[in-house]
Amino acid sequence: MTDPSAREDIPITADEDVVRVRQVVRAYAQRAKLGLVDQTKLVTATSELARNTLIYGGGGTATVRLVTEGRRQGVSARFHDEGPGIPDTELALTDGWTSGGGMGLGLSGARRLVDEFELDTEAGRGTTVTVVKWSR
Amino acid sequence: MERIPILKIGDVLLASIQIDLQDRDVLALQEDLAERISETGAHGVILDITAVDIVDSFIGRMFATIAATSRLFDAHTVVVGMRPAVAITLVELGLTLGEVRTALDLEKGLAILAELGEQAPR
Amino acid sequence: MTTESGRSDNLAALLRDRAETLTARWVELSAAPLKGRLSVAELDRELTELYSVLLAAVETGNRDAHGSAFADVRALLSDISRRRARAGFTPTETAIGVFALKQAFFELVDRAEGAGLGDVVVLSQLLDALGLWTFESYARAREEVIDEQAEQLLELTTPVVKLWDGVLAVPLVGTLDSARTQVVMEKLLESLVSTGAAHAIIDITGVLAVDTQVAQHLLKTVMAARLMGAECTISGIRPHIAQTIVGLGIEFGDIPTKASLADALRHALKRSGVDFVRADGRR
Numbered sequence: 001m002t003d004p005s006a007r008e009d010i011p012i013t014a015d016e017d018v019v020r021v022r023q024v025v026r027a028y029a030q031r032a033k034l035g036l037v038d039q040t041k042l043v044t045a046t047s048e049l050a051r052n053t054l055i056y057g058g059g060g061t062a063t064v065r066l067v068t069e070g071r072r073q074g075v076s077a078r079f080h081d082e083g084p085g086i087p088d089t090e091l092a093l094t095d096g097w098t099s100g101g102g103m104g105l106g107l108s109g110a111r112r113l114v115d116e117f118e119l120d121t122e123a124g125r126g127t128t129v130t131v132v133k134w135s136r
Numbered sequence: 137m138e139r140i141p142i143l144k145i146g147d148v149l150l151a152s153i154q155i156d157l158q159d160r161d162v163l164a165l166q167e168d169l170a171e172r173i174s175e176t177g178a179h180g181v182i183l184d185i186t187a188v189d190i191v192d193s194f195i196g197r198m199f200a201t202i203a204a205t206s207r208l209f210d211a212h213t214v215v216v217g218m219r220p221a222v223a224i225t226l227v228e229l230g231l232t233l234g235e236v237r238t239a240l241d242l243e244k245g246l247a248i249l250a251e252l253g254e255q256a257p258r
Numbered sequence: 259m260t261t262e263s264g265r266s267d268n269l270a271a272l273l274r275d276r277a278e279t280l281t282a283r284w285v286e287l288s289a290a291p292l293k294g295r296l297s298v299a300e301l302d303r304e305l306t307e308l309y310s311v312l313l314a315a316v317e318t319g320n321r322d323a324h325g326s327a328f329a330d331v332r333a334l335l336s337d338i339s340r341r342r343a344r345a346g347f348t349p350t351e352t353a354i355g356v357f358a359l360k361q362a363f364f365e366l367v368d369r370a371e372g373a374g375l376g377d378v379v380v381l382s383q384l385l386d387a388l389g390l391w392t393f394e395s396y397a398r399a400r401e402e403v404i405d406e407q408a409e410q411l412l413e414l415t416t417p418v419v420k421l422w423d424g425v426l427a428v429p430l431v432g433t434l435d436s437a438r439t440q441v442v443m444e445k446l447l448e449s450l451v452s453t454g455a456a457h458a459i460i461d462i463t464g465v466l467a468v469d470t471q472v473a474q475h476l477l478k479t480v481m482a483a484r485l486m487g488a489e490c491t492i493s494g495i496r497p498h499i500a501q502t503i504v505g506l507g508i509e510f511g512d513i514p515t516k517a518s519l520a521d522a523l524r525h526a527l528k529r530s531g532v533d534f535v536r537a538d539g540r541r
Contacts, residue, residue, distance in 0.1 A: 015158045022190060037444055040190055040221035047192040109193060109229040220447030223482035238487035240454055
């Protein structure tokens, strides 16, 4: 991908940045020609992840980009923070588990809403979550 | 941030969400509604989300919280106008809305509240 | 591949000088296998345009068919292939248009009208590459046609019908796959919004088999309808499908299921306060 508009970085440092992430992801999902339901699923997943980055990671960056594979188009969103990391990823991906008073659906719920989900984290090293949703 | 206006129609409070919700808008709405219910003695709350294009777990939790809070004041909460894509996403997300009742539109929401009001005379 | 630009061959001059002879012969050769399905005038217009674009590209000195110099040629070829694919021409009939120029050129060389072996090789390579490009564009266009048809078929086979005021139904027929179920379900939920119907019936009498994924989609639809404030009934579950569902360990839980569409309709109407009474007063 050389098209500069096929990628956007969004710093996540405050509440309104979560809304900004949703809007950017929505715009990219439309460009990738995702159906309305898939758009909504992706935007919802990234909203959860952006909030995680803000609350548990102490802020970070979201990188949204268009991706292609053969004839498929999709949107990838990567959330990176340099916060405390997640010591037990197994547990963090379990429904109902929460460390922050939420409903514990953030990570596990987001994973169900996307086609690809990658979690890279270690206690003390920060967290990177990458999700991809493909057009059907 | 803007506060979401809460209208009073008879003994029903109506909050129509027309903005892209930030978390603090959600919290503010929760507080405002609790205050208005106790102030007015309303027997029902309608949250109109016709214009809302995503509901994540935070926003979904607000619905459940508002419903639970309103029950403390003997009022019921109905969420109206949820879009199909939002509903499908919430099911996939695994979110349940607790005591929240739902209706396709405002009119049906008011009908549900009227019915619930009759069942429990006060 | 000869990619060096500015290479000193005679190609540009040849193609320019012999334009008329070559295009005429090209059109002639291309027209034959199409057996009149495309008028000669039309073909002439297409190929003359293609020839001029090709000539312009060759004149840049670049000889890489995939390079930027040939972008216009490729675009035009894609266009033509797309039209051919949609009009039902075979891949051979489509690509022959490119290869025919090669033959026309060989004939020219044969008559020893100033073309050298080097020119033949270079043009051959170019046209081979462009011919392959044509094949690919053709295949892509065909795939698009297939996708469109699949979509149309989906629309045709999944009507959402109104049974009564406030009661919608989707009669599902045939084999349900996950993609189709998803589309149907989205359509049903959309219809709930557009009609304001508070009851929906998914009738699966005509469904031959249900797998885990499809059953999950059905369940999720019922739950989504509920979140929207509508009630959804599933009717017409055949015995062996019921067994599958139980065998798969899928919980239908408190989702209302009815044996037949009629039962489901009666249930939906009862819920909305309508009752059936025969004209003579008996039920």
